[in-house]
Amino acid sequence: QKEVExxxxxxxxxxxxxxxxxxxxxxxxxxxxxWYRQYSRKGPELLMYTYSSGNKEDGRFTAQVDKSSKYISLxxxxxxxxxxxxYLCAMRFNQGGKLIFGQGTELSVKP
Amino acid sequence: xxxxxxWPATLVQPVGSPLSLECTVExxxxxxxxxxxxxxxxxxxxxxxSVGIGQISSEVPQNLxxxxxxDRQFILSSKxxxxxxxxxxxxxxxxxxTEAFFGQGTRxxxx
Numbered sequence: 001q002k003e004v005e006x007x008x009x010x011x012x013x014x015x016x017x018x019x020x021x022x023x024x025x026x027x028x029x030x031x032x033x034x035w036y037r038q039y040s041r042k043g044p045e046l047l048m049y050t051y052s053s054g055n056k057e058d059g060r061f062t063a064q065v066d067k068s069s070k071y072i073s074l075x076x077x078x079x080x081x082x083x084x085x086x087y088l089c090a091m092r093f094n095q096g097g098k099l100i101f102g103q104g105t106e107l108s109v110k111p
Numbered sequence: 112x113x114x115x116x117x118w119p120a121t122l123v124q125p126v127g128s129p130l131s132l133e134c135t136v137e138x139x140x141x142x143x144x145x146x147x148x149x150x151x152x153x154x155x156x157x158x159x160x161s162v163g164i165g166q167i168s169s170e171v172p173q174n175l176x177x178x179x180x181x182d183r184q185f186i187l188s189s190k191x192x193x194x195x196x197x198x199x200x201x202x203x204x205x206x207x208x209t210e211a212f213f214g215q216g217t218r219x220x221x222x
Binding site: 036044046088100102 | 117145147153154155157160170199201203210211212213214215216218
């Protein structure tokens with residue numbers, strides 16, 4: 001079993017839709033949770049960062065962590081064609097720990 | 112502000128040839144440095160990480176090695192490339208106050 005599981009998609013939605021991206025993980029020791037966005041042929045860029053459980057909102061993006069279910073989510077409201085990219089979840093055990101990535105979900109937002 | 116440089120952007124190498132990819136970071140001191148590989152449609156696989164000059168940890172036994180000759184320089188090498196070494200190689204850095212920031216990657220094709 002992989003430490004972090006993420007549906008690779010592809011996921012295709014119309015412009016303006018609400019997008020829900022998810023990851024599950026197996027190790028309850030993970031404390032720090034991140035979402036990265038990666039455009040084609042580019043390096044990943046950090047989108048959201050949360051510590052432990054709870055929600056965090058930044059503009060159209062909301063990151064949610066449910067440690068009891070070992071489940072994290074990223075919601076994108078009013079999705080735009082420019083949101084089309086691969087979204088990678090990542091997590092680590094502690095402040096200095098290694099970053100473990102999910103497989104990434106490919107998202108396409110159609111005009 | 113901090114920046115990370117990674118080169119070359121694209122590389123085509125014959126099987127059995129050597130490899131040297133370089134990554135440098137500006138604007139920070141004593142960063143943690145990472146090399147990841149991303150196969151097509153896959154997540155990021157951690158290859159090496161370094162917490163200081165000359166300190167290298169290997170995550171996956173393979174045909175590659177890493178070195179950190181200076182505080183902000185991280186080099187990925189191979190003496191003889193295999194077809195299976197093809198992929199997208201990403202360098203990243205972080206310090207005690209940030210999450211990981213990635214370079215723009217090197218797309219390596221071994222032919």
